[in-house]
Amino acid sequence: MSLLLPIAVLPFVTPWLFAAGAAAVSIPIVIHLLNRRRFRIQAWAAMEFLLAAHRRNVRKLKLQRWLLLLLRCLALLLLAAGIAQFLPPGSVLGAILGNASRLTVVVWDNAYTTQYRPAGQKTIFVRARSLLTHWLDGTSVQGRVAIISGSKNPHGLLNEPAPDLATVSHLVASQKPTDAAVDLAAGLKRALNVLQKQKTRANRKRLWLITDDAQAAFAPLNSAGTAIQAGTPQRLKTLITEIRKTGATVRVFDVGDPHANNMAITDLTLARHFALINRPLRVRISVFNATAMPQARVNVRLFLDQVAAGSVTLPQINPGSEVTVDATLGTDITVAGMHTITARLPADGLIIDNTRRLVVHAHRRMRVLLVDGATGDPMANRLASTAWLSTALAPLAHGNTFAPHVISAIELSSQSLRHYAAVIFSDAPAPGSRSVQRLRSFVHAGGLLLIFPGPAVTGRTWSAALKTGRTGLLPAVMGRVIEPAKALHFNFSGTGNVITEPFLAARQSGIHTGVSSVATTHYLALRVIHPNLCQTLLSFGNAQPALVSRRVGRGEVMVAAFTCDTRWTDFPAQPSFLPFVFQMMYFGIPDRNARWNLQVAGRFTLAAASTEAWRGPNGKSLDLRDQRMGSRMVISSPRLWYAGLYRNATRSHLVAVNVDPTDADIRHLPAARIAALLGLPVADVVSAPQHLFRAPVNQASIGGNAGQRLLLLALLVLLAETLLARAFSRYDRSGSRTKKGESKT
Secondary structure, eight states: OTTTHHHHTSSBSSHHHHHHHHHHTHHHHHHHHHHHTSSOOOOOHHHHHHHHHHHTTHHHHHHHHHHHHHHHHHHHHHHHHHHTTBOOSSHHHHHHHOOTTEEEEEEEOOSGGGGOOOTTSOOHHHHHHHHHHHHHHHOOOOOEEEEEESBSOOOSSEEEEESOHHHHHHHHHTOOOOOSOBOHHHHHHHHHHHHHHTTTTOSEEEEEEEEOOBHHHHSOBOTTSSBSSTTHHHHHHHHHHHHHHTTOEEEEEEOSOTTOOEEEEEEEEESSSOEETTSOOEEEEEEEEESSSOEEEEEEEEEETTEEEEEEEEEEEOTTOEEEEEEEOSSOOOSSEEEEEEEEOOOOSOOTTSEEEEEEEEESSEEEEEEESSOOBGGGTBOOTTHHHHHHHOOSSSOOSEEEEEEEGGGGGGOOOTTOSEEEEESOOOOOHHHHHHHHHHHHTTOEEEEEOOTTOOHHHHHHHHOOSTTSSOSSEEEEEEOOSSOBOEEOTTOOSTTTHHHHHHHHTTOOOSSTTOOBSOEEEEEOSOTTTEEEEEEETTSOEEEEEEEETTEEEEEESSOSSTTTBSGGGSTTHHHHHHHHHHHHSOOGGGGGEEETTOOOEEETTOOOOEEOTTSOBOOOEEEEETTEEEEEOOOOOSOEEEEETTSSOEEEEEOOGGGOOOOBOOHHHHHHHHTOOGGGEEESOSSOOOOOTTOGGGSSOHHHHHHHHHHHHHHHHHHHHHHHHHHHHHHHHHHHHHHHO
């Protein structure tokens, strides 16, 4: 392979074709050598007289043969160079043969923001496409062109230079806008790679960036007006600098609308991470204002399974700001399974981000598995360690949110965890290795693991079984049981989170919840090793952690330092215990719907048994592939490049794909700002171009094609070889006739 590498740096578009053609030069040489050995020389007396006459012309004959051989080899070399598209390395040679070494690399911003349509005009994407096709069809420059995507979808364009501009024009004319997010840095990186690889094959290089100059593409901001990705402008500037170091000229063509404005729904989630049938469904909606004016009374319509389900009105959104509001759907889900919630804004110039979809899997109740380590004894008037917790989770006779199921620690090894949202241990011994592996898979798949201690819990064995750190499950090392000199109380100061905020708000409003008066006589020592991976949700008055959590995979693991019964604390007897348990479950149960709600370029996985055909919003079927994930086989989808709803044949599974919300800010940046961000002169940023740069027509000397001229030259060499061969053969025949006549006389 190392012997073939020098061929790749030859000054040809396809150096391998030239290498094959150069090897063909050996054919006339071999024929020449074989012809010399065709006859056997046999000396005889009469021949000596003829040889004497022949020696007088041998030099002339050799010169003729070598000249014909040279012309034949040259013709083959010229044919190979023409077919392989020779690139003249110098300006003089390029002027003689035609400058085929011009290289134009176009980075085309074809992200979904270019679907913006100003009032009464064509979309920005159509404008850019028309500019490109007009340039490709009308240009007199026959150089090579590469068209590279400026979005996260790199497919469908030309990442390698092509000399056939008619084919390139046809490809550009057939392009449709992508729903992918903008990624100019990735496009410029690919362009830099092309220019570096073509450094010795092109003596004139240029980069054209065709973009809408949207704020999100160059310097994305959040709702507070600060940069979302602080490194984006610097990265773009660095790439432009590297591109210019290759000798390429850079020009930016701004095809955007200076008055571009947009209203977008940037987020749609459940207020709680799960949906229940026949229960009010509350959603959280975020709307971004990418206009120059405040927007008042912004109405968002809501739909459940494509049926109107109410609306919500946002009083005002300031320019460049995002507002989040909770709303309750006017229609309840009545059937368990997968459903679609849609939020929609009134139509504007950019329609695609006015709609956002959310797929939810509705349940009758959330099933919770309680592992009891201290069973009750009714005869001794002793409750089980999970009795208080089970009552708090299901306080009503009917219509409870949670459905607790209690098992003993011994039953855990044979209990399936598949249909449970949470597994809660109470005063139970550390599980065995097989159960630990099942718990690990359960949490990684999106389950909640909650551990309450008790007198039977040995922290050291739990820490050894579940482990801490990046590869473990526990958020803290579980130590020994501590008995303080006096009862401890919870410290809520500085612990604002989803669990404690309602109680803090109630206390500030003068409502007594009983949390502040909870007395704890024993607690389990918890030592947080990685604060950046874990969160302390609640503390005691001595600053010791009372409740810690960490995200593991798609799930959550929480460890409490107090019991969920009254042996170490009187918390279960307080009125705040029930709402505290509910808030803890709302916080800890992860959003299992996240796997069915993706952004463009995402992909989903299914169990290997799911073999139904899937179709996208454009009606095309998806090509699902088998893939191993850990110890099991799954079916994986390709990257989903279109926003909309994907579904299987029976519609039992749905996937919602939405556009990237960070691209919602399409406010136009002026040319001076773009030039400063990229480190270019302002003159190199062309605003509202009517056409792309075109070489003057009178420059005919650089308007040809080296490949075509080399092919023509090869034909001329072959013609010269044919004429010379005929002339030399006539000379030989006339000479031989003269000699024969002389011998007769």
